[in-house]
Amino acid sequence: MSRYSISFKQSVVSAYAGGTDGFRAIGTRFGIDHSTVRKWVAIHAAHGLSGLEKKFSRYDAEFKLSVLHRIWEDGLSHRQAAAVFNIRNKSSIAD
Numbered sequence: 001m002s003r004y005s006i007s008f009k010q011s012v013v014s015a016y017a018g019g020t021d022g023f024r025a026i027g028t029r030f031g032i033d034h035s036t037v038r039k040w041v042a043i044h045a046a047h048g049l050s051g052l053e054k055k056f057s058r059y060d061a062e063f064k065l066s067v068l069h070r071i072w073e074d075g076l077s078h079r080q081a082a083a084v085f086n087i088r089n090k091s092s093i094a095d
Helices: 006-017 023-030 034-047 061-074 078-084
Strands: none
Touching: 006 023, 006 034, 023 034, 034 078, 061 078
């Protein structure tokens, strides 16, 4: 089971999108770290509500290589690449 429900994640993303508060203020309001808010907002922007669903994946070397090529070609950060490719943990890219 996911630590946070989809409805909770959607509430956090909606609060950010619908207001003037930043990541830190939203994180404080919901009792989560601001980096989690930032991650959920980026994933939602790239993949919609389905991107916020829990997923268990292992990434093969070919997929990781394609992600790294995209990082190098487009100058993406690991956080940006994780959002674009719907990778849950940005450290999966560096592993």
